[in-house]
Amino acid sequence: MKGGMGNMNNMMKQMQKMQKKMMQAQEELHEKSFEATSGGGMVKVVANGKKEITDMEINEEAVDPDDVEMLQDLVLAAVNDVIKQIEDETNSTMGQFTKGMNIPGF
Template identity: 50%
Template sequence: MGLNDILRQAQIMQKKMTQMQEDLKTRTVEASSGGGMVTVTASGAREILSLSIDPAVVDPQDVDMLQDLILAAVNEALKKATQMAEEEMGQLTGGMKIPGMF
């Protein structure tokens, strides 16, 4: 395999990675906490797209619980988005870990 072949493969890989990153922006994951009382939707690019809170969980006397439910749902959604991105990257790279990619 010559240098030109290596460079061509690197260019193809770069194009595929760019396309995958664009694709991840359009894909979503959802996570909830409190038995569905708080639901968060995130993109594969790890951006929070929506947050839904059941009015029944809104209690001015217990704001701490609502904050905990929101944090739990957001963190789970971001975790799922990261896992989705890592799985896509793994398919692209054949399972090889590339530092700094995800």
């Protein structure tokens, strides 16, 4: 029975190491910057890994009072693209920790 406890302690230490690495990877991801453009660079959106928009640039040529819908579409396209980049990076980065663990949502 004593050998079983040693294995359990070993497993707990491994899990703690993995948890620490996961937290570090998540922190690095949150600090990372992502950028997307639309309309050939007419709209640029920058976000961090927490999915917070940190900057947006709109070329004045994209601002047409007679075609506000085009500008809205350009902003939506850039925002959706940057969010997809963040989600893809999150899945790639964090997925290495959950591979084979059959954890729902990962």
